Amino acid sequence: MKRKFVAAAGVAMVATLALAACSASPAADTAEASGPVTLSVSGWSVATTPEFQLLADGFEKKFPDVTVELKEYDPVNYNTLLTADLAAGSGPDIITQKEVKFVSTYQEGGQLLDVSDVEVPDGIGGTQAYEIDGASYAVPYRQDSWVVYYNKALFDEAGVAYPDGTWTWDDYADLESELSTALSAKPAFGGYQHSWQSTVQGFANAQTPKADILSGDFGHLEDYYTRVLGMQSDGGQVDFNTRNANQLTYQGEFGKQKAAMLPMGSWYVATLIAQQASGEADTFDWGVAPAPQYDKKTTGTDNVPVTFGDPTGLGINAAIADNKVQAAKDFLAYAASEEAAQALAAIGITPALLNDGVVETYFSVAGSPTDELSKFAISTHETLPENPTSTKTAAIQGILGDLHTAVMSGSEPIDSAIKGAEDRVKNEVGLD
DSSP states (O other), X not given: OHHHHHHHHHHHHHHHHXXXXXXXXXXXXXXXXXXXXXXXXXXXXXXXXXXXXXXXXXXXXXOTTEEEEEEEEOXXXXXXXXXXXXXXXXXXXXXXXXXXXXXXXXXXXXXXXXXXXXXXXXXXXXXXXXXXXXXXXXXXXXXXXXXXXXXXXXXXXXXXXXXXXXXXXXXXXXXXXXXXXXXXXXXXXXXXXXXXXXXXXXXXXXXXXXXXXXXXXXXXXXXXXXXHHHHHHTTSSOOHHHHHHTTOOHHHHHHTTSBSEEEEEXXXXXXXXHHHHHTSSOOOOEEEEOOOBSSGGGOSTTSOOEEEOOEEEEEEBTTOOGGGHHHHHHHXXXXXXXXXXXXXXXXXXXXXXXXXXXXXXXXXXXXXXXXXXXXXXXXXXXXXXXXXXXXXXXXXXXXXXXXXXXXXXXXXXXXXXXXXXXXXIIIIIOOO
């Protein structure tokens, strides 16, 4: 039952949104603007996710006749609850796209306005994630990418040189083992790898030449899983089952110096700074290095490392009142602007626009690392999407999540799990 549900979840969401498209009346309020305009913007965990209020406040200063109200949703059930509101005709004016894998679903359900005419700065990242059939249905305002965090104090204690950006995944595995051996008396592991499928599949899908999860061929995952299972069995990192049984968090493992290295998204920069300032994390020097690479062709600071990550963007509810459309487009343009990027960078959030000035602001935040490799890792990379834009992505990722759990828990061999996932995608999702 679980397997059928995962693949059907995307289909169910499409059906709900299709019904909403029939029942809602796009631009129902066609009256001319007759005074101040109020825009509602969806968000989650508003108290601990300051970007929403930051963007609202900044926009209101530029457009004093517009009031921005945040509509908060539970972060775990965000898309489900948002879909229900859209179906009921009570959805927000501006829809924050929390997960790229659902953009096609919203668009196919007729719930997103074409925003191709919203101007965005040259060089902004993440725009392609929101392009469908030549039109844009959202605008990115932040773009997180995966990197490796490392504890300089633990490296010093182990007598190991800091990363220099020239590593492949095999190099990373060797270093993790070396650190674990040197730090065994502390005790601390060489690395911590969180339980998400992203920590293996995200890198494999982005870095392996010609890999494409929409093809239904997942053979490229084998080498990455073989390596990670070997790192666990060698004692370089805590194993998957122990992580889950003890409900370990990456913030706790790295922040409390239980692991010397941590592959994680750039969003953790702001979190780690805040947790060190509050005492929730230990005080220690740390840095950021580029993600280890598939091979030597993209290693080193004279090359552009390949990693993965999805943008976070803003779309407009297709049922928005006519007299609010321009204000909503203005909000999207502001969120993507250099002004907003500077404001986001000033609180440690990685904006979609990363030019030299924004990067300088980002690393001026108190508690940020100041070394050149950290600046390189955050600002220089080819970031490929974890979730390609397709109505099939959500269902395929659900199946790949089952593959990840089966392999990492040891309940199924790698080759068998990959074959099972390929068969499921073919039978449950379908291939183009």
